[in-house]
Amino acid sequence: MKPFVFVNIASSIDGKISDESRKQVRISCREDFQRVDRLRAFSDAIMVGIGTVLSDDPSLTVKDERLRYERVQAGKDENPIRVVVDSRLRIPLNAKILDDRARTIVATTEKGLERVKLIEERAEVVVFGREKVDLRLLCEYLYKIGVRRLMVEGGGTLINSLLREKMIDEFNIYYGNMIIGGRNSPTVVDGESFADPVRLELISCQKLGEGIFTRWRVVYR
Numbered sequence: 001m002k003p004f005v006f007v008n009i010a011s012s013i014d015g016k017i018s019d020e021s022r023k024q025v026r027i028s029c030r031e032d033f034q035r036v037d038r039l040r041a042f043s044d045a046i047m048v049g050i051g052t053v054l055s056d057d058p059s060l061t062v063k064d065e066r067l068r069y070e071r072v073q074a075g076k077d078e079n080p081i082r083v084v085v086d087s088r089l090r091i092p093l094n095a096k097i098l099d100d101r102a103r104t105i106v107a108t109t110e111k112g113l114e115r116v117k118l119i120e121e122r123a124e125v126v127v128f129g130r131e132k133v134d135l136r137l138l139c140e141y142l143y144k145i146g147v148r149r150l151m152v153e154g155g156g157t158l159i160n161s162l163l164r165e166k167m168i169d170e171f172n173i174y175y176g177n178m179i180i181g182g183r184n185s186p187t188v189v190d191g192e193s194f195a196d197p198v199r200l201e202l203i204s205c206q207k208l209g210e211g212i213f214t215r216w217r218v219v220y221r
Ligand SMILES: NC(=O)c1ccc[n+]([C@@H]2O[C@H](COP(=O)([O-])OP(=O)(O)OC[C@H]3O[C@@H](n4cnc5c(N)ncnc54)[C@H](O)[C@@H]3O)[C@@H](O)[C@H]2O)c1
Pocket: 008, 009, 010, 011, 017, 018, 019, 021, 022, 023, 024, 025, 027, 048, 049, 050, 051, 052, 053, 055, 056, 085, 086, 087, 088, 132, 133, 134, 135, 153, 154, 155, 156, 157, 158, 159, 161, 162, 186, 190
């Protein structure tokens, strides 16, 4: 069994999620960040790859105090569980994701065991896989500890692996009103291309701020 897995990502019109520097580019408008905050609040866990932690240093917490309050009223923690996929435990000790605002799980492999002690002082470390984190086992584990809605906030390398494993149920993509360009800029799905393109079904499409918010169901064949 696995949670319902959905991606939320902000993209430029040319499909880029950052520029060639790989530093964070603000693509979302205010309305979109509010939408993302609500999605976070209605998720049990939020997952990112270590590439995103190293580039963006996200906190992955719910910003709106009322949404955190509603979670507590519903018997949940203020913030969803944060999950980092980090094969070699490269996570910096001062990463925001390791602060005490939410429960954090760092998923690593047998190659990441050297730093386990250090990280364990700040987060829960789980080991799944030898070279790359085994995402199927990780998602099964998350289901076992009660995660039913898993939000994936990137980046493109992690999303590619999850798609290959047929783990993603839905994409929420916000297209900001910009073109970033650059052959080496990260895209929504990086890594190798698919022999057969992954098919999607459009759920909804709406103007949001100055951009477009789209939802897509993944159709695996
Ligand atoms: N615009 C947005 O919404 C948004 C959101 C997130 C990230 N980003 C951007 O994306 C970029 C980072 O993305 P990225 O692709 O470099 O990194 P990523 O966040 O996808 O992390 C990938 C890393 O995770 C690790 N990993 C472990 N097991 C894995 C597995 N089974 N499959 C895949 N990866 C595994 C590997 O070390 C791999 O290099 C940054 O530039 C960031 O700004 C943008």
